[in-house]
Amino acid sequence: MKKIYLFLTLIIVLATSCSEKGADGFSFVGWTTDVDLNGDVSRVLMMENDQFVQSESSFLGLGYADHSFWIKLIVNPEYKSKQNLFLEISNPMLNEIQIYSSKGLLLKELGRINFDWEEPAKFFNRYRLPQNGEDTYYVKVNSYGNNNVPFYLIDDQSESWTIHERNLFFGIYFGIILAMFIYNLFLWVSTKDNLYGLYIAYIFFVGLTQGILGGYIDALLFPNNRFLNEYSFYLSTVMVNIVGIYYSIKFLNIKKFNPKIHKIGLGIISVYIFILIAFLVDFGIGQLKIRLLQIFLGIVPVFLLSISIYSLRKGYRPAKFFLFSWFLLICSMVIFLLSDLNILPHNFLTNYIFTIGSIFEALLLSFALADKINILKKEKEIEQAEKLKVLRQNEELIREQNTLLEEKVRLRTDELEQALRNLQNTQSQLVNQEKMASLGQLTAGIAHEINNPINFVSSNITPLKRDIKDIMEVIDFYRESGEKEFTPDTKKEAKRLEEDLELDYVLEEVDQLLKGMEDGAKRTVEIVKGLRLFSRVDEQDVKKVDLHDGINSTIILLNSSIPGKIRIIREFGELPMVECLAGKINQVFMNIINNAVHALSDHMEKIPDPVITIRTKSLGDYVKIEIEDNGPGMPEHVKQRIFEPFFTTKAVGKGTGLGLSIVYSIIENHKGTLEVLTEEGQGTTFIISLPVYQNAPKYD
Known part of the structure; x- marks a missing residue:
């Protein structure tokens, strides 16, 4: 912690020690809003000095507003005679700047929507003041962001940076960004690690944002596109935050350590996506999207700093580089804001501290990725050592397993023998069931074949009894008539014939035989019925059955074996x-x-x-x-x-x-x-x- 405080103190000392860019060369600086003036410069010219809000500094912090501001400047007399004197409004994020003479004549149009590659001075929002010219100027400015309007009077001999020096600075910056982009792109292709893909996307949008902030992207790619001139910085800022937050939560393994914090990160990304859509599609919310963006620009650094500390406390070593990179970027943001608030002087370091901080942040994030590769390499070496150890343990286990193998084989053999017994059981049951099915079919066939002649016999017994009864009646009639009408010799012969034939016994035997035939036929019919009922063992369809019939038929079939x-x-x-x-x-x-x-x-x-x-x-x-x-x-x-x-x-x-x-x-x-x-x-x-x-x- 002491090292961090020491580093922050050193940066602030360097910022304050650098010479301030240009001294105040104005005897009067005042401003007013354009709400009631409706852009009418003639009405502004009629206003007295006391009608303006006077400022003791040439750096005006006018805040956020949906309207324009009018600023009155009176140059000190000693500056009027200087040659090559420039009025510089050192804020490249002002959308539109109009400089008027004391007579209301429009002298120059500057700002983002007026960038011109043919006129390098417009990159600095500079206007050359005529030697021994007027001392009073009116400036109209507007911006979608913070209306910070710093005025400086500079000449060619001042220590401020020239156009060539500025180009050199941004050339070095873009060279570093491009080198890191290509290097990490190569690593992404080689390792197939999606973190490198996210990182190069982050580098791309960071470089794009700084290029837009410096005016190079606007002037080179879309100098005449008013929409992109006005909103490209905000669009790129949104993309930087979306990619940066997603890269951060992936890099720091937040989903693994704390899923709730991971969801918070995704929620912030969702807000940025809404802001992005609001810039592309007019929802009628005006400056609200920019206000919302500014609010989250204050929340996001705190969030990223917090999750990096959280991940570091969880023992994740690459979070050290990540934490330090974001700490540097936040320090640069603090210094930049302090200069905007006129607490720190405006010089090279304070004006470009955020750009310098983004370089160090990108470098440190790259170091963090490299450190992660080293960690993965060491983990792989440890894993290989563990595998070697496991292999040796496996060799020992194999020797032990050989001892246990015979026991397992014996147990398995017992299981197979049991399975064989079960299989034999099942096979025997299947064979038995097949025999029963075949027996059922055979029984059904026999019952069917026996049923027809038995039906014939049983159906003929009743007529036969009736016919024999008729014959008996005839015999009885003959016997009664013979007693009356036969001659003694005929009677004697008939009597002898009856005795020889044992007619009484024959008649009694016929009656008994008929009863036996009738009983046998009935019993045979019952047996056949029982066979037909029992023979349904091969049926596979469920049917409604009278169980009493089944029991009775079973008993009938078992009658012969029942004592x-x-x-x-x-x-x-x-x-x-x-x-x-x-x-x-x-x-x-x-x-x-x-x-x-x-x-x-x-x-x-x-x-x-x-x-x-x-x-x-x-x-x-x-x-x-x-x-x-x-x-x-x-x-x-x-x-x-x-x-x-x-x-x-x-x-x-x-x-x-x-x-x-x-x-x-x-x-x-x-x-x-x-x-x-x-x-x-x-x-x-x-x-x-x-x-x-x-x-x-x-x-x-």
Whole structure:
């Protein structure tokens, strides 16, 4: 901090030590506004000295205004006789300057809108005063910015800068700017770092602004364009701030350190964009855009200085150069403003301090970028060293991994074996399902083929019984008539024939045969119906099914394998039609009932009254089916594994262990549940819950 104060003090001392540009050569300096005069010089000529606001200095700070100012100058008598005496108005930002004689004659037009490359004196806003001429002059000035009007009387022998010296100064300035532009452009092309692109854009607009400020850009590129003569400086200033702020927040990594400050920076850029548009499109806001620009020209340096300090405190080393560059520029701005306020004298250093400050700022920003490259280079070297370290660590890890590899291979082998077992399980289930589907198709075909002749037989039994009944009536009639009308010999012969044929026994046997045929046909029809119901295992479409039909058909098919001692008790409730795959559900009933039959058959001697009870119940959106047996039950460890594939308690060759696993999958696919209630010696109950509708939201 002490170094900064020392540097600032040194700059101020240098500014005050330089000789002041020209001494006051006026006996009277006064000014007034043009608000009531409407630009009428004749009315100004009629005003007395006391009607002007008199100034003790030839430097007038008239501030911001939307109107023009009239200034009255009276030259000291000792200056009138000098040759090559010039009246200089040393502010290149004044838009228009008109110099009138004491008689109201327009002597000269100067200012930005009157720059002329053919007349170098206009760059300095100079007018050659005639030797021994008038001593009173009237000057009309206006500006969109601050109306600072410094008057000087200079001659060829004064120490003020000549045109050639000024050109030399700006030539050196533009040479430095151009060299930095080309150098950083080369770096941008080489490194592809967008920061260099932003920096060269910033250098370009800084150089453009200083060129406009010096009058070179106006005179060389657009000497006759009034709009650019008036506004080019403000447009370039806006662009300098837009690019400079964006470059600064990118360079200082503000978005990484503090996103809120980054958004503030973008907000300031948005204001500048609005100001830029306001200059290009007339919104009717007049001087407001310039006032707004002036306000933010005071805010932006403070903002940039603050974020550079913030970034430096975060440990970002390139912020040092950035902070110092902006500190120098702000110091130059302070000195320039102090000279504008007439606190510091007007000389070469104070007049061009801002231009000199911009050179140092650009140089230091370039150093900051170079420092960042060095930091990136060092970081890359550190990164490479870290990579080398990591490689060495990797070698060590590889040796360690080789030790662990066998263990991992073993674990992976176990996983593959488990996966193989799962695959075999799935394959077995698929094969079993395919067999069931084929069996269903075969059963359906057999049932269809048997159904036709059975229908023929069953449909003919009733007419046959009716015909035999008619024949019996005829035989009875013959027997009754024979008793009355036959001769004794005929009766004897008929009696002998009846005894030989055992007619009474034949008649009784015919009746029994007819009853047996009728019972057999009915049973065959029921079996065929059961086969047709059970054969739907290959169906893939959900249909509404009567579960009672499925249970009954399953029992019919199992009748041949159910010992006569086992009783089947049906406790059916009222069930709605249930949406399901009928064949799959029949397969569930078949497996569970068949397991119950086997459990009872294997322990028949221990169970006096073996019973399988089947209960059904409707519970709103779902139905419940309970299949209970009073068999031996299961211990807990068996219960925990009954749904595992290939797990079976049956003897070798009597079961695959897939039945209940498939049953569980079928119920799960129907969005139902399957529970087992069992205790050793207390029997087993399978509880099946199925949703009535497969697309009900409750089960989705």
